Amino acid sequence: MRPVYLDNNATTATDASVVAAMLPWFTERFGNPSSAHAVGAAAADGVRLARRQVQALLGAAHDHEIVFTSGGTEANNTAILSALDSQPGRDEIVTTAVEHPAVLALAAHLEKTRGIKVHTVGVDGDGRLDMEDFERALGPRTALVSVMWANNETGTLFPVTDLARQAHAAGALFHTDAVQAVGRVPLSLRDTDIDMLSLSGHKLHGPKGIGALYLRKGTAFRPLLRGGRQERGRRGGTENVPGIVGLGAAADLAARYLETERGWIGRLRDRLEQGVQARIGQAYVLGDRGNRLANTACIAFDYVDADALLLMLDRAGIAVSSGSACASGGTEPSHVLRAMRVPAGAIRGALRFSLSRDTAVPDIDRVLDVLPDIVGRLRSSSPLWRDRAPTFA
Numbered sequence: 065m066r067p068v069y070l071d072n073n074a075t076t077a078t079d080a081s082v083v084a085a086m087l088p089w090f091t092e093r094f095g096n097p098s099s100a101h102a103v104g105a106a107a108a109d110g111v112r113l114a115r116r117q118v119q120a121l122l123g124a125a126h127d128h129e130i131v132f133t134s135g136g137t138e139a140n141n142t143a144i145l146s147a148l149d150s151q152p153g154r155d156e157i158v159t160t161a162v163e164h165p166a167v168l169a170l171a172a173h174l175e176k177t178r179g180i181k182v183h184t185v186g187v188d189g190d191g192r193l194d195m196e197d198f199e200r201a202l203g204p205r206t207a208l209v210s211v212m213w214a215n216n217e218t219g220t221l222f223p224v225t226d227l228a229r230q231a232h233a234a235g236a237l238f239h240t241d242a243v244q245a246v247g248r249v250p251l252s253l254r255d256t257d258i259d260m261l262s263l264s265g266h267k268l269h270g271p272k273g274i275g276a277l278y279l280r281k282g283t284a285f286r287p288l289l290r291g292g293r294q295e296r297g298r299r300g301g302t303e304n305v306p307g308i309v310g311l312g313a314a315a316d317l318a319a320r321y322l323e324t325e326r327g328w329i330g331r332l333r334d335r336l337e338q339g340v341q342a343r344i345g346q347a348y349v350l351g352d353r354g355n356r357l358a359n360t361a362c363i364a365f366d367y368v369d370a371d372a373l374l375l376m377l378d379r380a381g382i383a384v385s386s387g388s389a390c391a392s393g394g395t396e397p398s399h400v401l402r403a404m405r406v407p408a409g410a411i412r413g414a415l416r417f418s419l420s421r422d423t424a425v426p427d428i429d430r431v432l433d434v435l436p437d438i439v440g441r442l443r444s445s446s447p448l449w450r451d452r453a454p455t456f457a
């Protein structure tokens with residue numbers, strides 16, 4: 065039986081056509097794009113095409129607004145540090161309680177080591193941003209507003225185009241960690257106030273270790289990596305040509321198929337959620353159900369330990385993640401679900417199912433086949449289950 069992989073928010077399978085597009089760039093087209101000869105020029109051509117493919121997926125106005133990085137984490141670090149270092153007199157950041165660690169860990173570090181003030185805006189029970197809190201946090205010393213486009217645990221979407229406008233009205237730059245959104249929701253950055261956006265290849269069926277920072281033309285900028293003049297002096301280091309070509313190919317695929325895929329992935333996700341709720345009591349769908357990624361189902365089960373659930377699903381050939389996995393790969397309860405004030409018992413039993421274009425009906429039906437029994441067995445061994453009360457009363 066083929067494994068059922070429902071952890072696409074952690075990483076996706078590299079598309080076979082992406083791998084095929086990359087292969088020649090390891091062998092006969094091995095050149096350095098900075099070299100003055102034909103071998104180098106061929107590599108520069110490969111990078112140029114990929115830049116246009118990423119530009120097209122983002123709906124960016126210029127191809128040189130794309131700066132290739134080693135992934136989402138580097139793009140986030142670059143954006144935040146650049147915004148602080150390029151705007152003297154502005155030493156505050158506004159972000160949210162539900163960002164990826166690639167934003168929150170850096171923000172905490174800057175607060176501790178540089179005295180940067182970090183405003184962490186909260187969310188409501190569905191994971192929606194507290195807009196009053198957001199507006200209060202903006203001020204004349206705000207260097208950067210950094211709010212993710214889509215949350216990796218619940219799929220909840222944030223109104224980033226509105227937030228970018230508000231950031232600009234306060235004279236601040238706006239960055240969005242769109243690692244989960246790029247390739248999953250249609251984008252047209254040229255029609256927005258967004259100054260910087262992070263994306264990552266391996267979340268959209270591209271390779272790992274490659275990503276990009278979108279940097280709106282004219283945006284004040286300081287490079288994170290200083291070295292050669294690669295990426296117009298914005299990111300030193302010889303380009304990861306095979307990775308860049310792969311990211312370009314993945315972007316091209318996403319641009320072509322995003323709309324159709326989004327429809328059927330959403331129907332599969334709904335089949336999963338409805339099936340789970342019909343078969344299993346005291347199971348709750350978390351996140352903003354009216355406004356989230358089509359591929360993500362975050363479901364909390366009362367009176368079960370998600371790590372035990374994950375293990376038993378894994379033994380049945382089904383890969384998912386628990387609400388804690390993203391934060392630390394272990395025992396810490398999810399900071400996202402805590403920020404949503406999900407009751408502790410439900411956080412303990414929260415699983416994330418994340419689908420992709422590779423997911424098919426039989427995959428979902430396998431989950432629906434085995435999950436009720438697994439949850440039932442775990443619950444019957446829990447002393448709490450006997451005198452149970454629902455968590456969300």
Ligand SMILES: *Cc1c(COP(=O)(O)O)cnc(C)c1O
Binds near residue numbers: 242
């Ligand atoms: C995966 C992820 C990242 C990190 O991207 P890498 O390319 O793995 O460094 C950042 N933000 C979000 C929301 C993610 O899901």
